Amino acid sequence: MYTQGLDQRGDNAAAPARADDPAALAAFQARIDREEKIEPNDWMPQGYRRTLVRQISQHAHSEIVGMLPEGNWITRAPSLRRKMILLAKVQDEGGHGLYLYSAAETLGVSRAELVGQLLAGKAKYSSIFNYPTLTWADIGAIGWLVDGAAIMNQVPLCRCSYGPYARAMIRICREESFHQRQGYELMLKLARGTPDQKRMAQNALDRWWWPSLMMFGPSDRDSVHSSQNAAWKIKRVSNDELRQKFVDVTVPQGHFLGLTFPDPDLKLDEGTGHWNHGPIDWAEFNRVVAGDGQCNRDRLAARRKAHAEGAWVREAAAAFAAKRAHARAAKAAE
Amino acid sequence: MTTENRADWPLYEVFVRSRNGLAHRHVGSLHAIDGTMAVEMARDVYCRRAEGVSVWVVPSASIVASDPAQKESMFEPMVSKVYRHPTFYEIPPDVKNI
Numbered sequence A: 001m002y003t004q005g006l007d008q009r010g011d012n013a014a015a016p017a018r019a020d021d022p023a024a025l026a027a028f029q030a031r032i033d034r035e036e037k038i039e040p041n042d043w044m045p046q047g048y049r050r051t052l053v054r055q056i057s058q059h060a061h062s063e064i065v066g067m068l069p070e071g072n073w074i075t076r077a078p079s080l081r082r083k084m085i086l087l088a089k090v091q092d093e094g095g096h097g098l099y100l101y102s103a104a105e106t107l108g109v110s111r112a113e114l115v116g117q118l119l120a121g122k123a124k125y126s127s128i129f130n131y132p133t134l135t136w137a138d139i140g141a142i143g144w145l146v147d148g149a150a151i152m153n154q155v156p157l158c159r160c161s162y163g164p165y166a167r168a169m170i171r172i173c174r175e176e177s178f179h180q181r182q183g184y185e186l187m188l189k190l191a192r193g194t195p196d197q198k199r200m201a202q203n204a205l206d207r208w209w210w211p212s213l214m215m216f217g218p219s220d221r222d223s224v225h226s227s228q229n230a231a232w233k234i235k236r237v238s239n240d241e242l243r244q245k246f247v248d249v250t251v252p253q254g255h256f257l258g259l260t261f262p263d264p265d266l267k268l269d270e271g272t273g274h275w276n277h278g279p280i281d282w283a284e285f286n287r288v289v290a291g292d293g294q295c296n297r298d299r300l301a302a303r304r305k306a307h308a309e310g311a312w313v314r315e316a317a318a319a320f321a322a323k324r325a326h327a328r329a330a331k332a333a334e
Numbered sequence B: 001m002t003t004e005n006r007a008d009w010p011l012y013e014v015f016v017r018s019r020n021g022l023a024h025r026h027v028g029s030l031h032a033i034d035g036t037m038a039v040e041m042a043r044d045v046y047c048r049r050a051e052g053v054s055v056w057v058v059p060s061a062s063i064v065a066s067d068p069a070q071k072e073s074m075f076e077p078m079v080s081k082v083y084r085h086p087t088f089y090e091i092p093p094d095v096k097n098i
């Protein structure tokens, strides 16, 4: 999103070859330390560029794949109001994917390349979207917990050192807050509804709680990329800190709903004011990230199918644009 | 997957006027097959919440930009010319309306 197709692009692509000499690295770090934003055509270390391409593209893929679990319920929304809300939310997620692919493109990769990696099964996306949406209450749980966790993660990214990523995140965060609120409202409706509805809400919370905590990524003790990313101000708050913040704000919201959390160890520490949670099943997390979650294969198959079925639309648009250009040229020649 | 050409459509930069009286402001970019489609997509992508009353799209390739590597020599001369700012001049507080 911003100035990637510019006349400087050739120079920029060549830059890494002569880059990364210690003086340039030190000057770059000094800019970061002064809280200067880095813009697309500025010199940057190869590792900084690589890290951003990886992080932003994974983020973009997550938005796009994230449309699938909720898209599953659009045709079955229980009312017109709920259907309009869900459609608007899923459409927003598609937009978020576009903003993020655009931000990644400013670093010299093409969107076609990134989408190609996703369709080929070579790219990662958030583990959370490999869980199924079994009941309507899951739509509430996703908005409340999954979008809530995403917001917690994304707010500090609005201050990321890379300008285009930070700007995309500001836009996304502004749109996300309705996502979380509509989800919580949906949960509230069910929690205050019939006993069956309340049971459905509880069941959704039981299934989505742990995967939501995993959204923040591995514990700081096991996170490989943390320290360099912190120095570059790409990631300004650690995984565990963000997770704790999420638990602290979310637990009281769940209690307000009259629901319980599937964690016998969950306890308020009166001293610190934090809600301590039990151990996270990292084996499950690793399994899902490695491709062996409940829906990994389904999600990829759905993306590939959608892409293939959209081919004729892209071809028709190209043919129509050619025809229109031709007509304009003929008219100009008259 | 189909055998279609995987190259992206051209990139457009999108500018939105949020209301009359304000300038168009850069909001982001998108790929489109031509300008007409870029305007329609800009509406869907960047104006979903009544963010604008007018949209411009410009092929990214036709923007000519200053070189960030030349930033110093390009802009520094203006930074050192403080006498171009009104605050450079000291006027006694008794003098009004200036």
Ligand SMILES: [Fe+2]
Pocket: A063, A092, A093, A096, A172, A176
């Ligand atoms: Fe999103």
Ligand SMILES: [Fe+2]
Pocket: A093, A147, A150, A176, A179
């Ligand atoms: Fe969202």
